[in-house]
Amino acid sequence: MGIVKRSSKIYSTFNLKCPRCHQGDLFFTPTFSFRKPFDMHKNCPLCQQDYEPEPGFYYGAMFISYIITGFFCLGFTMFLHWVLGLSIATSFGILLAVCAIFFVYIFRVARSGWINLNVRYDPQKAKLVSNE
Numbered sequence: 001m002g003i004v005k006r007s008s009k010i011y012s013t014f015n016l017k018c019p020r021c022h023q024g025d026l027f028f029t030p031t032f033s034f035r036k037p038f039d040m041h042k043n044c045p046l047c048q049q050d051y052e053p054e055p056g057f058y059y060g061a062m063f064i065s066y067i068i069t070g071f072f073c074l075g076f077t078m079f080l081h082w083v084l085g086l087s088i089a090t091s092f093g094i095l096l097a098v099c100a101i102f103f104v105y106i107f108r109v110a111r112s113g114w115i116n117l118n119v120r121y122d123p124q125k126a127k128l129v130s131n132e
């Protein structure tokens with residue numbers, strides 16, 4: 001089961017699972033896949049939770065993405081420059097490479113976090129789905 005319980009929002013957010021049953025996938029392809037990186041299911045394949053409750057629902061996810069990326073970039077560059085003693089240019093070069101690699105994951109975690117803030121976990125539904 002791991003450190004984080006399946007019923008917690010942290011589990012669902014970082015594993016990119018349905019916010020209601022915590023078992024259905026949010027995206028078509030695996031977590032770090034660069035194939036169809038932005039394509040989501042319309043509904044949860046298991047409990048039928050609507051993944052886009054209203055038009056423009058994921059605008060809020062942009063703020064989460066911005067906050068994650070902003071603090072990560074600041075912290076990472078300061079770490080490379082001040083702790084490891086790399087030059088500013090090298091630090092930013094490494095930052096760009098790391099951001100290019102993790103861009104898809106940050107995008108997905110932001111969306112997952114946003115829908116998890118707005119949809120409540122339903123233990124009854126989760127039990128029903130896992131029994132099918």
Ligand SMILES: [Zn+2]
Pocket residue numbers: 018019020021022023024044045046047048049
């Ligand atoms: Zn579900």
